[in-house]
Amino acid sequence: MVVVGAGIAGVACANELTRAGVPVEVRERARLTGGRMASESFDGRPADLGAAYLTVDDPDFAEVVDGWRAAGLIRPWTDTLIAYGPEGQREVAGPMRWAAPRGLRSLVEHLARDLTVVHDRVVMTVEPGPRVDGRACEAAVLAMPGPQAALLLDPALAAATRAVAAQRWSSALAAVLRFPARRWTDFRGAFVNDHPLLRLVCDDGDRRGDVAPVLVAHTTPEFAAAHLLQPTTAGPAIEEAVRDLLGLPEPAELVHVHRWTYATPTDGGDGTYHLDDDGIGVAGDAFGRPRVQSAWRSGRDLGRALAARLLADRG
Known part of the structure; x- marks a missing residue:
């Protein structure tokens, strides 16, 4: 399966899936892991730019x-x-x-140390199936702000589209x-x-x-x-x-x-994450207080729910 977004929510989700034995690839459009827990180095010294x-x-x-x-x-x-x-x-x-x-980026990188994270990978479409950029997968997670997720979702994925549209x-x-x-x-x-x-x-x-x-x-x-x-x-x-x-x-x-x-x-939305019958999940701190902890818990909870569903489907 595919997790789109290597911020703390996406990484927490991928870790739960990996622990359950579900193969997962994290795709990140940026050159580094971290998302809004961003820090950049200036003249050899890091400075936090996000959280x-x-x-x-x-x-x-x-x-x-x-x-x-x-x-x-x-x-x-x-x-x-x-x-x-x-x-x-x-x-x-x-x-x-x-x-x-x-x-703070170093914290997310530490959590992602055992994951397969592909950087500089722009995902264009998530379609029914689900299919990510035309390739079939067991499930797909969008771990990013709702307006960005909305740009990827096929309108036929009505439940996920409604979930991200509710975010401000x-x-x-x-x-x-x-x-x-x-x-x-x-x-x-x-x-x-x-x-x-x-x-x-x-x-x-x-x-x-x-x-x-x-x-x-x-x-x-x-x-x-x-x-x-x-x-x-x-x-x-x-x-x-x-x-x-x-x-x-x-x-x-x-x-x-x-x-x-x-x-x-x-x-944002109700609960700590969104997961629908189409196999599309959405995670992030929009499902709670705008905190690092909320983003981590959203990804963790979604990862556990997805792992339970996928393993049950496999029998």
């Missing part, structure tokens, strides 16, 4: 996190962030946020800013409320643990929507907004601006 961190309150996911921690891939970062708003700034306590020194997503830009030196007081990360441009700013040096003078800023959906065609042109405005927010006099080097057309689900 900013992860939190844990599911016992099963906690076991996965324990495995990452034992492998030296993840560390507890902070349970307190700053919130900026019209009334000023305040500390916000919450759950422990976990960060990855080598980037917002956009974001993520900008990597490198400063000459660390001129800000420790803040780890900051939620920015009621701002026309900024939504979240993270101290990537603190998050990574190397104290590099690097900040990663995430924009509001409204600002991103106006710059999706040419995201780089938004860089100067993001840099200026970050310096204004933190009172930084020195300009930063704009290292990279990443476009997320489908950054965060705002409305």
Whole structure:
């Protein structure tokens, strides 16, 4: 069978199928595994561009996190962030946020280490049968944002088409800013409320643990929507907004601006996944809170359900 998408949902799904003895191939259009847990290397140093961190309150996911921690891939970062708003700034306590020194992508790559993942593989069509790009398979999983899945699905696959059409997503830009030196007081990360441009700013040096003078800023959906065609042109405005927010006099080097057309689900489906009688599954964090944990659990649950069905069909 085929899993389309090598983010954490697709990888979690493929792992469950593999453990059950179901042969599976993961196809990923990008050159790397990770999906929205994306990190890129700039001058030899990784920076997280997608998810900013992860939190844990599911016992099963906690076991996965324990495995990452034992492998030296993840560390507890902070349970307190700053919130900026019209009334000023305040500390916000919450759950422990976990960060990855080598980037969150490394966590997905670790989960996928025993899987067959084909990169740079663009899937064009998923048709009844099911058939993926004209080739028959036992089942197919689409582990990606609903609007992207909708482009692949044959309209005859009515149940899956309805499932992905129910999803709503917002956009974001993520900008990597490198400063000459660390001129800000420790803040780890900051939620920015009621701002026309900024939504979240993270101290990537603190998050990574190397104290590099690097900040990663995430924009509001409204600002991103106006710059999706040419995201780089938004860089100067993001840099200026970050310096204004933190009172930084020195300009930063704009290292990279990443476009997320489908950054965060705002409305999804019921349950933790979709699986229909046509053998088409859909997984991701749109079936729950927009969290890394939700995406993992969606893929895990779908993988288990598919494995049980396929093994029962084989008798």
